[in-house]
Every structure is written in structure tokens, then in C-alpha cells.
Amino acid sequence: MTDKNKADQQASPNSSTRPDHSSTSAQRARLLARLKLGPIDTITARRVLNILMPAARIKELKERGHAIDAxxxxxxxxxxxxxxxxxxxxxxxxxxxxxxxxA
Incomplete structure (x- = not known):
């Protein structure tokens, strides 16, 4: 490996060493934690929780047994x-x- 390749590798660490806040499980966890504080709408979930498709995460939470209504x-x-x-x-x-x- 050249010195440049080593520097590039160190500058951008492997994605497995960084937490994946965009993963669906992380999104479900954020959404469920927020729901425990009170109601949340689609626009707020997108803007504040960085969940692009809140309805999909709600569906997944329901499939896991959480009683969620809208x-x-x-x-x-x-x-x-x-x-x-x-x-x-x-x-x-x-x-x-x-x-x-x-979650």
C-alpha cells in the first residue's frame, strides 16, 4: 500500500467504525423514543429526527408490537x-x- 493510500484510508475511516444513525433500526429507535414523549407528525419526524420515510418506520414499529395510531x-x-x-x-x-x- 502506498503512503497516499494509507493517508486516504486514515482520513476516511471504515464505515463499520462509525455509528450508522441513518440505519432503519436507529431510525426506529429515535422515533419510538420520541413517541414516548408525545405525538409527532411526519414533517417534524423528517426535520428533527432525520427520518425520511416516517410512515415506513411506523409500520415496522407496529409490526414489532407497538400500539401506534395516527x-x-x-x-x-x-x-x-x-x-x-x-x-x-x-x-x-x-x-x-x-x-x-x-425498536
Missing amino acids: VRISKTDDQGRTHHGIAQYYLAGPIDQQSTGE
């Missing part, structure tokens, strides 16, 4: 545009029941 709301985004029919998710059962199962 209501449809209107919400204005950061650019001042109002969106109608945005899902606002919340835990449907008591929070102590929500602590079981894999």
Missing part, C-alpha cells in the same frame, strides 16, 4: 406552506406497555 392534521412547514392530511402519530396504549419489544 390522526390527520394540517401543518405549516418551515417554508410557510400549509399541508393538509399530515399524519400525526401517537402511542395508543399505556407507555409502560410500549417499553417491550425491539
Whole structure:
């Protein structure tokens, strides 16, 4: 290996040595933790939790046994545009029941 290759390798460490905050399991964990604090809507989940597809993560959490429901709301985004029919998710059962199962 040349000195340049060694320097390149050190400058950009192997992805396995860095935590993958974008993985679906990390996204599920962030979303579930946030749901335990209270309802969250799709726009907020995208912007604050960095979850591009919150509905998919909600579906996966439901498949893992978490009781999650949604209501449809209107919400204005950061650019001042109002969106109608945005899902606002919340835990449907008591929070102590929500602590079981894999995120």
C-alpha cells in the first residue's frame, strides 16, 4: 500500500467504525423514543429526527408490537406552506406497555 493510500484510508475511516444513525433500526429507535414523549407528525419526524420515510418506520414499529395510531392534521412547514392530511402519530396504549419489544 502506498503512503497516499494509507493517508486516504486514515482520513476516511471504515464505515463499520462509525455509528450508522441513518440505519432503519436507529431510525426506529429515535422515533419510538420520541413517541414516548408525545405525538409527532411526519414533517417534524423528517426535520428533527432525520427520518425520511416516517410512515415506513411506523409500520415496522407496529409490526414489532407497538400500539401506534395516527390522526390527520394540517401543518405549516418551515417554508410557510400549509399541508393538509399530515399524519400525526401517537402511542395508543399505556407507555409502560410500549417499553417491550425491539425498536
